[in-house]
Amino acid sequence: xxxxxxxxxxxxxxxxxxxxxxxxxxxxxxxxxxxxxxxxxxxxxxxxxxxxxxxxxxxxxxxxxxxxxxxxxxxxxxxxxxxxxxxxxxxxxxxxxxxxxxxxxxxxxxxxxxxxxxxxxxxxxxxxxxxxxxxxxxxxxxxxxxxxxxxxxxxxxxxxxxxxxxxxxxxxxxxxxxxxxxxxxxxxxxxxxxxxxxxxxxxxxxxxxxxxxxxxxxxxxxxxxxxxxxxxxxxxxxxxxxxxxxxxxxxxxxxx
Amino acid sequence: xxxxxxxxxxxxxxxxxxxxxxxxxxxxxxxxxxxxxxxxxxxxxxxxxxxxxxxxxxxxxxxxxxxxxxxxxxxxxxxxxxxxxxxxxxxxxxxxxxxxxxxxxxxxxxxxxxxxxxxxxxxxxxxxxxxxxxxxxxxxxxxxxxxxxxxxxxxxxxxxxxxxxxxxxxxxxxxxxxxxxxxxxxxxxxxxxxxxxxxxxxxxx
Numbered sequence: 001x002x003x004x005x006x007x008x009x010x011x012x013x014x015x016x017x018x019x020x021x022x023x024x025x026x027x028x029x030x031x032x033x034x035x036x037x038x039x040x041x042x043x044x045x046x047x048x049x050x051x052x053x054x055x056x057x058x059x060x061x062x063x064x065x066x067x068x069x070x071x072x073x074x075x076x077x078x079x080x081x082x083x084x085x086x087x088x089x090x091x092x093x094x095x096x097x098x099x100x101x102x103x104x105x106x107x108x109x110x111x112x113x114x115x116x117x118x119x120x121x122x123x124x125x126x127x128x129x130x131x132x133x134x135x136x137x138x139x140x141x142x143x144x145x146x147x148x149x150x151x152x153x154x155x156x157x158x159x160x161x162x163x164x165x166x167x168x169x170x171x172x173x174x175x176x177x178x179x180x181x182x183x184x185x186x187x188x189x190x191x192x193x194x195x196x197x198x199x200x201x202x203x204x205x206x207x208x209x210x211x212x213x214x215x216x217x218x219x220x221x222x223x224x225x226x227x228x229x230x231x232x233x234x235x236x237x238x239x240x241x242x243x244x245x246x247x248x249x250x251x252x253x254x255x256x
Numbered sequence: 257x258x259x260x261x262x263x264x265x266x267x268x269x270x271x272x273x274x275x276x277x278x279x280x281x282x283x284x285x286x287x288x289x290x291x292x293x294x295x296x297x298x299x300x301x302x303x304x305x306x307x308x309x310x311x312x313x314x315x316x317x318x319x320x321x322x323x324x325x326x327x328x329x330x331x332x333x334x335x336x337x338x339x340x341x342x343x344x345x346x347x348x349x350x351x352x353x354x355x356x357x358x359x360x361x362x363x364x365x366x367x368x369x370x371x372x373x374x375x376x377x378x379x380x381x382x383x384x385x386x387x388x389x390x391x392x393x394x395x396x397x398x399x400x401x402x403x404x405x406x407x408x409x410x411x412x413x414x415x416x417x418x419x420x421x422x423x424x425x426x427x428x429x430x431x432x433x434x435x436x437x438x439x440x441x442x443x444x445x446x447x448x449x450x451x452x453x454x455x456x457x458x459x460x461x
Contacts, residue, residue, distance in 0.1 A: 238409030
């Protein structure tokens with residue numbers, strides 16, 4: 001009888017653990033300074049859970065089966081452009097070889113909806129950047145030359161025709177895979193990256209187009225890859241589908 | 257002992273059923289939505305009336321965007337604590353307002369959408385309306401962070417929160433027709449509203 005109970009307990013333990021965050025890990029939070037900002041604009045990030053992997057085509061198919069109004073033929077054009085799920089053959093099918101590759105050509109609206117349906121949400125820029133500055137061994141490798149060089153190498157390569165599967169790059173300090181080296185990822189507040197189309201260097205924001213726009217100096221001049229991410233966030237619109245832009249979800253820690 | 261086992265079993269069932277419930281709810285919502293879409297074929301794919309967010313007006317009434325469909329709408333995203341651009345954007349819209357007769361204005365409404373839901377309460381909006389002499393034809397609305405971000409993205413408005421509680425943001429005036437489609441957008445402050453006025457005139461003809 002005792003054995004039986006122990007087994008049951010173990011089973012329930014597994015179940016509870018497995019149920020609460022089976023595919024997520026804890027990110028400890030910290031302070032994030034946006035790329036173009038003053039010291040006073042430090043963002044404090046609370047600890048949160050992050051998906052270990054980017055969302056795959058297979059994951060996204062499950063969502064489509066339950067939410068058919070988000071399939072590629074039914075989605076409203078306010079929520080996605082014509083690139084939406086371009087790599088899929090139909091509303092619910094794609095080549096088996098990309099099943100475990102990250103889903104791309106996905107709009108911000110669709111990514112946001114997907115996360116909501118999992119009881120999760122999209123990460124903020126600050127959350128994403130804090131998780132992504134971890135190398136394999138350090139929680140903050142933003143000053144690590146080798147780490148930055150590795151990311152830059154990826155950024156400067158062209159996209160492979162078939163995206164590799166998730167879990168094919170490296171697992172960082174927190175246990176999160178593929179934050180660099182596979183696809184770029186949507187963030188909840190990507191639209192906080194403000195530049196005018198023509199702004200260069202320190203020209204500043206065009207004051208008639210943007211309210212505010214006083215300072216436009218970078219804090220992280222050595223981190224070229226973070227410039228690239230900033231540029232990419234400032235150039236996309238929420239309904240865009242982009243062949244190397246995917247997403248993953250995060251979740252608040254209970255009580256935070 | 258037996259009791260414990262029963263309790264465990266009940267707990268197990270409970271865990272399972274909770275989870276199931278949670279999962280289905282999201283889909284259920286979506287199924288409802290699909291039905292609504294079928295019923296409501298008048299709402300075009302590009303219409304902002306597709307958004308289901310709930311908003312609070314300055315008179316504390318709840319409003320959804322669909323309810324804006326009886327008039328054409330001239331809209332802008334603002335925050336009332338803004339010291340530089342927002343008063344100017346309001347002045348720019350008032351300039352547009354002045355270009356129309358009383359009769360024409362019966363078909364036009366002016367909408368200020370808050371990008372600062374925490375501070376732009378109905379009370380604050382009433383104060384702001386008084387300060388800027390906004391008449392009954394002006395609607396000021398605010399919602400939550402999610403809805404705010406969603407509408408900003410639909411209107412292609414960029415918003416960067418600043419440390420002092422303010423925002424850097426795009427200055428755009430949007431013209432929305434009775435079907436919720438964006439008919440025209442005027443970018444930048446203190447522009448000659450000639451084009452905007454022309455577009456409004458075509459819509460109210």
